Amino acid sequence: MSLLAVSNLTKRYRRGGKSIAAVDDVSFHIDPGETLALAGPSGSGKSTIARLVLRLVEPDAGRIEFEGDDFLALRAAALRARRARLQMVFQDPLAAFNPRATVARVLDDPLRIHGIASRSERPRRIAALLERVGLAAELASRAIHEISGGQRQRVAIARAVATKPTLIVLDEAVSALDVSVRGQILELLLDLQRQERIAYLFISHDLGVVRAVAHRVILLDAGQIAESGDARAVIDAPRSAIGKALVAAAPRLHGTRR
């Protein structure tokens, strides 16, 4: 049974009196421990799908099954409790945190909300989480705006794994980082996946990164699935017009790690 099964997902936005489908009848599934990449040009609906899957935005039509349950049927408290299993890492590591927060507070929130650790136990848990993502435990007392972009994204990943999720949505999670940091963060993500069997919905416009980390890929165009399949096969020999255009536009395809 798949971890996440999305069927016929549709989201329309009204713009200037016209209704535009940002996501148009999209279906896919993710298995436990798998990385599914969503790639496509800007405006193809990648980020909207991310937000729909997390129910940060409500779909107009379609079904989302997560861990065998109808995710769209969950209400209020039941939904908040289930969110522990399904986390997200955002593109801009500065915008994703309350500007007044410290690292400790950011990591304390999920532990407190989901009752994962008692008040006295939390500082130790926070230190362990920081170490898990390759940061020094002393960083906990620092303000979010005082640490570097790469460190911030590691904190974002620590926050996402704090609740032991089975699926993490990575919305352009490495796009805003510089190249050397990007490689380290991707390593960290792959390591976490190997150890804890976390599945990723990996959203990116960078086909080189997608080819390196994803098992399967879906290419989106104007809210619809243009092509899907094994990541390397699709990127090495795209059949759809948008796939060919994306591969041609990529400066060079590097990395064959996996």
Next chain:
Amino acid sequence: MSRFRRFLRTPEAVAGAIILAALIAMALSASLLFPGDPQAIAGPALLPPFQDWSLPLGTDRLGRDVLAELFHGARTSLAVGLAAAAAALAVGSVVGTLAGFAGGFIDEVLMRITDAFQTVPSFLLALAFVSVVGPSLGIVVIAIALGTWTGPARVARAEVLSIRERDYVASARAIGMHPLAIAFREVLPNALPPVLAMSSVIVAAAILTEAALSFLGLGDPNRVTWGGMIAEGRTVLRTAPFLSIVPGIALVLTVLGVYLAGEGIVETTAVRRGLQ
């Protein structure tokens, strides 16, 4: 402490701070320097200022010490001004945050209530409220806050509308935070700076409204107020104008001090945010 130093480099801010410090000193030292009832008779009636050095600012129609009344009046003005402004800012930012964050029906209801309060002139509202409920310090504070919370509410709502679309609000939802916790822990503190920037204007307006209410005889009758002193002096305006002029000057200086200091704080924090 560089923010404090930057504050000191702004001349108007320093002037405002000095005036405010003097005022606070007056309010705090009132019962030390002038123990006993400031409304008690202290000497002959209508003694002009600078005649008798035990009564430097003279006496009023009933022979009460004007300087003692001025010091005790500073207490009322400051207490009412600060309390009313604090109440208005607290109510306004909570209402604005709820309206902006909840959206939809709740937003509609809260903003229509805000409209209703805003369409009634705030002074008339305060006047009506005090004359119905009766004059006491607490009631005067509530009456002034009733007419002034709408401004902070609108500013807070506008700020919240932009903040609620930020990623950190989405990430707070994604980790399963309760909507009320998101509104008050994540959104409200970040919406506050522009709301707090209004505080100097609100404090100044509250002090003036209190004085106006007292002038009309709707202040707390058991307390000396500058507005009440001006009203007292009005009856003998031709023969003893100083009775109105002295508390009038105090009022002008206070409002000016609050305004200048408030502007100074806004200026220095704005510079600080610009540098980041």
